[in-house]
Amino acid sequence: MVEDNKGILEKANKAITEGDNESFLSFCTDDIEWTFVGDLILRGKEAIWQYMAMVYIEPPKFIVENLISEGDFVTALGKIRLKDRDGKMAELKAFVIKTD
Template sequence: MAEENKKILEKANAAITKGDNEGFLAFCTDDTAWTFVGDQILLGKEAVRRYIASAYLEPPKFMVENLIAEGDYVTALGKIRLKDTDGQMAEYSYCDVWRFRDGKMAELKAFVIKTNE
């Protein structure tokens, strides 16, 4: 189960880095819940769809350093580069803790910190 969940997350991330937002969302449950700790909470696939459309002005670039899986959870540690509203690339360090249900991403708890790298 844990290894399969890691593969699902890798496929979902591959879709989003290609700009395939709907392909990414296909890996999420309809009632997916995303918590960006200290920032915002997104409830449901439609809220996530709107977030992705506004936050990813162009496809993000992920540098996954570690994927750790146990049971229904996969934790991803790494860096992400995004274009900001000024057209500049910004880099963030992140720790995403995903909970899976029935082979789909049901919940995200994300810790994201902008870095000066």
């Protein structure tokens, strides 16, 4: 039985919060596109790996406020808290949008 998309996203997010970037990337296709609306677009696993190595100095903290699954789409709304290189905490809201 194929795992539901909501469960896949929950496992992928759990891997990130545990600092296991390799496991997170195992949930991604090689040609993944991760869009931070109004900021940047990461294309491919290598770009995401580099981003995570630079930004996720410590594993981020997630607060998922809503997780909505319908068909092939999952929407997670919430907050992520990251530790910046100068020791300050930052908060990021991102929308990851798949477009064809």
